[in-house]
Amino acid sequence: MKHMVKLSNGVSVPALGQGTWFIGDRAGTRKDEIEALRTGIEAGMTLIDTAEMYGSGRSESLVGEAIAPYGREELFLVSKVLPGNANRRNMEKALDASMKRMGVEYLDLYLYHWRGATPLPETVECLIKLKEKGKIREWGVSNFDIDDMEELFGIDGGNGCLVNQDLYHAASRGIEWNLLPWMRERKVALMAYCPLAQAGSLRDGLFASKALEEIAKKHGCSLTQVLLAWDIRDGNTIAIPKAGRKEHSLLNAGADEILLDEEDLAKIDEAFAPPARKMPLDVQ
Ligand SMILES: NC(=O)c1ccc[n+]([C@@H]2O[C@H](COP(=O)([O-])OP(=O)(O)OC[C@H]3O[C@@H](n4cnc5c(N)ncnc54)[C@H](OP(=O)(O)O)[C@@H]3O)[C@@H](O)[C@H]2O)c1
Known part of the structure; x- marks a missing residue:
């Protein structure tokens, strides 16, 4: 993998990782999904994002099976705690259960999945x-907008947050208005989820975009690779596409080879304008 993102703790991770939502849900697709994850790892997408929520632990279990042949230090494993468990009573138990399902003794990054009722200082503590x-090397948050981040950084130890995982793709750019610049200034990396807009289903017409098709044609790549190359263009963003088939994993890892130029970026701005005002945080 050519494109790496250097996190503020000095650790470098691949700019393209692998998502796992809906992976492990059906017995019939298990073999293909394990193969897809392993193909991705071997192509350099060694960062894997999962969550206790996904299939109520089934995704973590499948990840555990997929990563079994690899050395732990080769991988960067991310999971997320549900809001209902993000408290003194439950968090450690929830983490232990996630790690047990994954067959590992530590996580590289543990994210607070989204804000719930627990006071933020307790979750941070x-x-x-x-x-x-x-038990975890680092921690971060997900689905936090600028107000949440400001509140977090006002709490004792809150500025230890390494990553904010938010929805980000060419047709959903609201976070560029003030959240992304705020994060850049404080060296909080963006982990972009739904980088393929769930295979285009989150935005009508995205996968039929003329602009994206023209750019793909120019680079001799797929439209999905243009979307991923765009997502990681600033060197500070990690995108985590989910693929349940190895053909998709290979295509996604290959997006690392695509370097968009000024002309491509301008074309994308024209087709999918950057925000002109504050937008509500897009979530899935
Ligand atoms: N923090 C949060 O609240 C949150 C919310 C949503 C997602 N996430 C994380 O972000 C990850 C990615 O988001 P997502 O899974 O919702 O959506 P996504 O990655 O944008 O899209 C996944 C869809 O795209 C398809 N796909 C993958 N590679 C493709 C390719 N090269 N060509 C064509 N289609 C392709 C997949 O099909 P196949 O499966 O058939 O390959 C799947 O249907 C999740 O899996 C999860 O880990 C986090």
């Missing part, structure tokens, strides 16, 4: 404690 215990 729990995350810091798990880091001190060595």
Whole structure:
């Protein structure tokens, strides 16, 4: 993988990783999904994003099976705690259960999936404690907009947040208005979810975009590769496309080879304008 993102703790991770939502849900697709994840790992997408929520633990279990042949240090494993578990009573138990399903003894990154009722200082205190215990190397958040990030950074230890995972693709650019610049300034990396807009289903016409098709033709690549190359263009963003088939994993890893130029970026801006005002955070 050519494109790496250097996180503020000095660790470099591949700019293209692998998502796992809906992976592991059906027995009939299990073999293909394991093959897809392994193909992705071997093509350099060694960062894997999962969550206790996905299939109520089934995705984590499938990830555990897929990664079994690889050395732990070769991988960067991310999981997420549900809001209902992001408290003193439950967080460590939830993490232990996630790690057990994945067959690992630590996570590289543990994210607070989205904000719930627990006061933020309590959640941060729990995350810091798990880091001190060595069960997680780093922690971060997900689905946090600028107000949430400001509140987080106002809390003791809150500025230890390494990553914010938010929805980001060419047809959903609202976070460029003020959240992304805010994160850049504080060296909080963006982990972009739904980078393929769920195979285009989140935006009518995205996969039929003339602009994207023309750029794909120019680079001799697929439209999905243009979307991924666009997502990681600033060197500070990690995109985590999910693929349940190895053909897709190979295509996604190959997006690393595509370098969009000024002309391509201008064309995308014309087709999918950057925000002209604050937009509500797009979530899935
Ligand atoms: N933090 C959060 O709240 C949150 C929310 C949503 C998602 N996420 C994370 O982000 C990951 C990615 O988001 P997502 O899974 O919702 O959507 P996505 O990655 O944008 O899209 C996944 C869809 O795209 C298809 N696909 C993958 N590669 C393709 C290719 N090269 N060509 C054509 N189609 C392709 C997949 O099909 P196949 O499966 O058939 O290959 C699947 O249907 C998730 O899996 C999850 O890990 C986090």
